[in-house]
Each structure stands twice: as C-alpha cells, then as structure tokens.
Amino acid sequence: MGETKVNLKHLLEDIQDNYPFTSEEAILTELVANSxxxxxxxxxxxxxxxxxxxxxxxxxxxxxxxxxxxYHDIATTTKIRGKGIGFAGVGAKIALLYAECVIxxxxxxxxxxxxxxxxxxxxxxxWDYIDPLNLITxxxxxxxxxxxxxxxxxxxxxxxVEQTLKKHFTPILHKTFLEKFLSIIYGxxxxxxxxxxxxxxxxxxxxxxxxxxxxxxxxxPIGFGYVRKSSEKLGEDERGIAISTYxxxxxxxWDWLGFLPVNPDKLTGIIELPGLAEILTTNKADFLKxxxxxxxxxxxxxxxxxxxxxxxxxxxxxPSKREELEKSLKPMEKEIEKIIQNILAEFPExxxxxxxKQKGEPQTGIIEDxxxxxxxxxxxxxxxxSGTLGGSGEGSGIEAGSGNVPGEHIKPADxxxxxxxxxxxxxxxxxxxxxxxxxxxxxxxxxxxxxxxxINKAHPAYKRAVENNNDPYHIIIxxxxxxxxxxxxxxxxxxxxxxxxxxxxxxx
Numbered sequence: 001m002g003e004t005k006v007n008l009k010h011l012l013e014d015i016q017d018n019y020p021f022t023s024e025e026a027i028l029t030e031l032v033a034n035s036x037x038x039x040x041x042x043x044x045x046x047x048x049x050x051x052x053x054x055x056x057x058x059x060x061x062x063x064x065x066x067x068x069x070x071y072h073d074i075a076t077t078t079k080i081r082g083k084g085i086g087f088a089g090v091g092a093k094i095a096l097l098y099a100e101c102v103i104x105x106x107x108x109x110x111x112x113x114x115x116x117x118x119x120x121x122x123x124x125x126x127w128d129y130i131d132p133l134n135l136i137t138x139x140x141x142x143x144x145x146x147x148x149x150x151x152x153x154x155x156x157x158x159x160x161v162e163q164t165l166k167k168h169f170t171p172i173l174h175k176t177f178l179e180k181f182l183s184i185i186y187g188x189x190x191x192x193x194x195x196x197x198x199x200x201x202x203x204x205x206x207x208x209x210x211x212x213x214x215x216x217x218x219x220x221p222i223g224f225g226y227v228r229k230s231s232e233k234l235g236e237d238e239r240g241i242a243i244s245t246y247x248x249x250x251x252x253x254w255d256w257l258g259f260l261p262v263n264p265d266k267l268t269g270i271i272e273l274p275g276l277a278e279i280l281t282t283n284k285a286d287f288l289k290x291x292x293x294x295x296x297x298x299x300x301x302x303x304x305x306x307x308x309x310x311x312x313x314x315x316x317x318x319p320s321k322r323e324e325l326e327k328s329l330k331p332m333e334k335e336i337e338k339i340i341q342n343i344l345a346e347f348p349e350x351x352x353x354x355x356x357k358q359k360g361e362p363q364t365g366i367i368e369d370x371x372x373x374x375x376x377x378x379x380x381x382x383x384x385x386s387g388t389l390g391g392s393g394e395g396s397g398i399e400a401g402s403g404n405v406p407g408e409h410i411k412p413a414d415x416x417x418x419x420x421x422x423x424x425x426x427x428x429x430x431x432x433x434x435x436x437x438x439x440x441x442x443x444x445x446x447x448x449x450x451x452x453x454x455i456n457k458a459h460p461a462y463k464r465a466v467e468n469n470n471d472p473y474h475i476i477i478x479x480x481x482x483x484x485x486x487x488x489x490x491x492x493x494x495x496x497x498x499x500x501x502x503x504x505x506x507x508x
Contacts, residue, residue, distance in 0.1 A: 009097070009122035011074060016094050018283045023094060024154040028161065029168045029284065030091025031056050031144060033248060036172070036186065037085065038062070038142065044193040049156040052100070055145035059138040062108030071104070072117065072127050085246045085277060085284055092117075095146045096125060098153060103145040107136045162194055166201055167237060171272050172247035173201045176210070181224035181272055182247055209315075213271065213307045215299070222303060225271030229315050233265045241308070242270040245277045248284055258305060259449040260442065261317035273300055289489030295352035298486075305449070332472060336453070336479050337432045339503050347496065349488050353448065354431055366410040366420040374416035434475065445478040448486070453479050476504055 019026040035043045038060025046055050063071060074093055092102050096119045105114040117127035135143035146155065154160045171177040172190055179188055192199040205228065213223035227241070242252035249270070254260050261267055279293040280286075287297050312318050344351060366375055410420050438457040445462070446455045455478050456462060465474035480500040484493035 007123050008074060008125045009119060012090075012094055012097050015090055015282075016097065018281075020283070020285045022154070023098070024160065025164050025168070026283070027091050027095050027146075027155065028164050029248070030094070032165065032169060033085045033284065034091065035060055035142070036190070036247065040141070041187060041189055042138075042191050042193070045161055045195070047156055047158055047161065047195055049151065052148040052151055052153075052156065053145060054148070054155045054161075055103075055135065055143060057135050057137075057141060057143040059136075059141045062111075062136075062140040062142055063106040064108050064111050065113075068104075068106055068111075068113060068115075072115065074125075085248045085280065092144050092146075095144075098146075098148055098150070098155075100147045100149055103130070103133065103147070105132050105135050105143040105145075107132075107138075107140050107142075109140075112136075158194060162199065165192055165199065168249050169247055170201065170242070170249055170270060171244050173199060176226075177224065177247070177270075177272055180210075181221075182274075185246060185274060208269075209311055211307055211311060213273075213303050215303050216306075222275055222300065223271050223273040223307075225269060227267065227269035227308065227311055227315070229263070229317070230266045230268065234268055238268045239265050240268065243276075244270055244272045245274055245280065247272065250276075250280070250285060250287070256301070257308070258301060258447070259309075260439070260447075261312055261315075263317060264441070267315075267317065271304060273304075276300060289349075289487075291349040291351075291488060294349040294486065294488065298352035332475055333432055333434050335504065335507065336434070336476070338507060339479075339500060340432065340483075342503050342507075343499060346499065347487055347491075350483065350486060353483075353486060364422060366412065366422055372419045372421045374418060375420045375422075376410040376412045376416050376418055378418055379411045444482075446482045448482050453482060476501070480504075 016023050016026060032043060035056065035058035038058060040058035040060035042059045044057045046057070047053075071092075074090070092104060095102055096117065099118070101116055101118040103114060103116055106112075112132055114130050114132040115127045116130045117125065119125050133143070133145070135145065148155060166173060169192075171182060172186075173192065178186065178190065208226040208228045210226045211224070212221035213225070214221055225241075237252075240253040241257055242249045243256060244250060254264055276287060276297065279288045279296055281288060287293060309318065340350065340354070410418050433452045435452045435454045436457050437454050440458045442456055442458075444456060445459055446453060448454070455475055462471070462474055462478075465471045480497040483500065484496045487493065487496050
C-alpha cells in the first residue's frame with residue numbers, strides 16, 4: 001500500500017485555484033491532455049449518473065511500473081515542457097477532492113495493473129493495487145474512473161462534458177486542423193466518444209478564411225487557423241481569436257492579439273501554434289512571463305499580426321485611415337525610443353516588442369560560421385546589428401557585440417572555441433511609432449499593436465490633458481502604463497512606471 005504524508009488536500013486546493021475555470025473543467029482538460037500526450041487516437045468518456053461514475057479510457061501507450069508509481073506522487077511528473085500539453089498530470093489528483101475514490105488502470109506491454117486511491121484525511125491519500133477492471137480493451141492504454149461524492153456534480157452531466165471538450169479542444173475535433181496541420185503531431189484521426197457516441201463539431205464553413213502563419217523569410221509554417229465574420233453578434237464563448245497549442249485552446253479574445261477590429265463581437269477564429277507549448281503555464285490557460293518566454297511569445301504574436309492584418313482588411317475590419325501624428329509631436333517618438341533603449345538593461349523582456357531600425361553607430365561583430373576557423377568564445381549579452389551572413393544589406397539582424405539583449409554573442413579570445421567571421425554593420429535601435437485612435441469601446445489609456453503605441457483619444461484623462469495643454473505628459477504616462485503590462489509577471493508595474501518616468505525626467 002502507498003501513502004502520501006503531506007497536507008495533500010491543501011496542496012490540491014492550491015493547484016486547483018491556479019485554473020481560471022471550474023474544477024470540473026480542469027479535471028476534464030487534464031485527463032484529455034494526458035491521453036493526447038500518450039499517443040491516443042481514441043478517447044472514450046462513459047457517464048453513469050445513477051452510479052455517480054465518470055470514466056475515461058484511451059488507447060495510448062499506457063504506463064510502466066515506475067511511471068505508475070510516480071503517477072500517485074502529487075509532486076512528481078514525467079512530462080517535459082514543450083513535448084506536449086499534459087505535463088502537469090494532475091487531473092485525477094484534483095478529482096480526489098470530489099471523489100469517493102479514483103480507480104486507475106493502465107496497460108503497457110506485460111504490465112497491466114490498477115489502483116484504488118482516495119483522500120482519507122487532509123494528510124492521508126492512500127492507494128492500493130487492485131485487480132484490473134478490464135476497462136482497457138486495446139493492447140495498451142490508461143483508464144481513470146472517478147466515483148463522485150455528489151450526484152449533482154457537473155462531471156455527471158453529459159452536455160457539460162461535451163461543451164467542455166468543444167471549448168478546450170476545438171482543433172482536435174475539427175477535421176481541417178488535423179488534416180492540414182496537427183497531423184504532424186497526432187496523425188490524421190483522433191476520435192472522442194461520450195457514452196459510445198462519437199463527438200463531432202461543425203466542419204469548415206464557406207465564409208471561413210483559412211491561413212498559414214510564417215516567420216519572415218522562413219518556408220515552413222509556424223501556425224494554421226481561420227477567421228470568420230458573422231452577420232450577427234456572437235456569443236461570449238465565440239468572440240475573438242482563440243490561440244491554441246497542440247490542439248488545446250489556451251485563451252480567446254482580443255487583448256492577447258494586440259489590436260481590435262471594427263466589429264470585435266462579430267469575428268471569431270482559431271490559430272494553432274505548436275511552438276508555444278514550451279512556454280505554457282502549468283494550468284495551460286496562459287503563457288510564461290519570464291524574459292525568454294516573453295520574447296518568444298512576442299515573436300509569434302508579431303507573425304500572427306502580420307498574417308491577420310491583410311485578412312482583416314479584406315473583411316473591412318481595419319479602422320478607417322488612422323490620423324497622422326502632428327509634426328510637433330514627432331520628437332516624442334524619439335524621446336520614447338530613447339527611454340526604451342535606456343531601460344532595456346533592467347527590463348530586457350521588452351526587447352522583443354519592437355521593430356528595429358538602422359540608426360546606430362557603426363558596429364563590428366562576429367557571426368558564427370561553422371566553415372570558418374575558431375575565433376572566440378560565447379559570452380552573455382547581445383546587440384542587434386544590420387545585415388545578415390554574407391552581406392551588409394538590411395536583414396532581420398544578427399547578434400553581435402556586448403549589449404542588453406538576452407542571449408549570447410561571440411567574443412574574440414586566444415583560447416577560441418567557436419568558429420566565426422567578422423561582420424561590419426550598424427547597431428540597430430528600437431523603432432517606436434505613436435498613433436491616435438478615438439475608441440470609446442476601449443477603456444485603456446492606450447495599447448500596443450506591433451511597434452505602434454496607440455493613445456486613446458476617447459479616454460477622459462486624454463481629453464482633460466488636452467484642455468490643460470498637458471497632452472505630451474499624458475502621452476508619456478500612457479506609454480509607461482502600456483509597457484508596464486509587458487514586463488515579467490513577478491516584477492512590479494509601479495516600479496516600472498516609476499523607472500520609466502525617472503529616465504524620461506532626466507533626459508535632455
């Protein structure tokens with residue numbers, strides 16, 4: 001018999017509280033995520049309300065003896081970040097809070113075992129090996145049976161289970177996603193069943209505009225999705241563009257995308273981006289906010305913006321011609337650029353937010369070149385300079401020279417280990433543009449779209465500032481406030497705004 005000797009109840013409640021949706025949704029999404037990660041092509045839910053039982057059976061690879069032992073340790077997971085979406089593996093464990101017991105059966109090669117697991121007290125969660133219930137009919141797989149305490153649990157409601165699966169795993173259920181893109185991860189067929197009936201969702205509609213997303217100058221797509229415009233206002237769960245990874249919807253709306261269409265309540269869509277799996281939070285409802293993760297996220301977001309802008313334009317969803325900035329305010333762009341350049345050392349997570357322009361001093365750097373002779377050693381900190389390998393033309397930039405950008409560059413050294421060649425270019429600087437929109441639907445001081453800081457003229461504070469001839473100061477305050485939303489999660493937005501204004505106040 002195994003026994004957990006920690007305050008497991010509190011630990012599970014803490015894990016449960018991390019999810020921005022109900023506990024029942026968390027249990028279902030975690031169970032499905034683990035089935036998908038195990039290579040399942042068939043996931044079956046069986047609901048027996050009269051017996052207070054829900055169970056899920058998959059035909060994945062199952063667990064061996066060591067993995068099955070670890071499965072019962074709340075602090076252990078064998079998942080690797082970026083290799084799937086079920087790395088937390090806590091679905092069955094959260095279920096212990098609401099279950100009389102959880103029975104898990106697994107089959108892998110010659111190993112075929114089952115356990116009976118229950119939360120006895122807040123500190124005791126005992127599990128015993130029992131004879132398998134033979135829920136698994138395939139050659140391998142895993143089954144999780146939850147015997148609930150309460151007959152009113154949503155987990156016993158067939159329509160709730162169905163809607164939750166559709167909400168969180170739309171790309172998995174949508175043939176077009178599987179056939180055109182997700183097949184590289186899962187193959188072309190994954191079937192969900194509830195009480196023996198295969199789930200289906202509405203397939204491709206005529207007015208859907210499908211697209212691939214690319215990084216600039218890259219041939220292979222990084223994402224795939226669609227946009228659809230409705231003639232009527234959509235429900236809350238449909239509005240906005242959803243972002244998914246490995247077929248799991250992470251978030252939906254407009255805030256994450258960075259721009260708002262003319263009719264935000266009439267547009268819907270999904271874009272699948274497998275590359276973002278490695279920066280998922282444990283609850284799979286957002287992305288990590290450390291420097292490296294933010295820079296990765298901003299890079300993907302910029303690619304999405306560049307893909308969607310022309311599509312939205314054909315749909316008539318790009319706001320009418322934006323007002324040109326008055327010449328008298330042009331110097332403020334330079335001021336903000338200078339502030340950003342000065343604070344990147346302390347807030348490097350902002351690096352990936354902006355475009356760059358060739359307007360710095362001449363710079364000599366070293367480009368890694370496997371065909372060249374060893375020239376130096378890798379050291380921390382980079383700057384972006386113009387040009388690409390083999391020429392000095394304008395390109396996406398190369399990393400060279402010491403600087404504030406996260407990453408490594410090659411420093412010349414006598415004990416050279418890394419092959420490379422010298423390159424001459426110019427240091428590239430952040431490009432910031434100011435724009436104005438009169439948008440009463442948005443309550444913010446401003447927002448960021450690509451490298452444009454939009455100031456909301458409809459905001460009461462802006463109108464008051466204009467009346468008092470304080471609009472330049474309002475713009476600086478707005479810029480600081482907007483950018484404070486993009487710093488690392490654990491850093492203080494107030495400290496950022498204070499630092500931003502402090503740098504601005506000392507600039508001459």
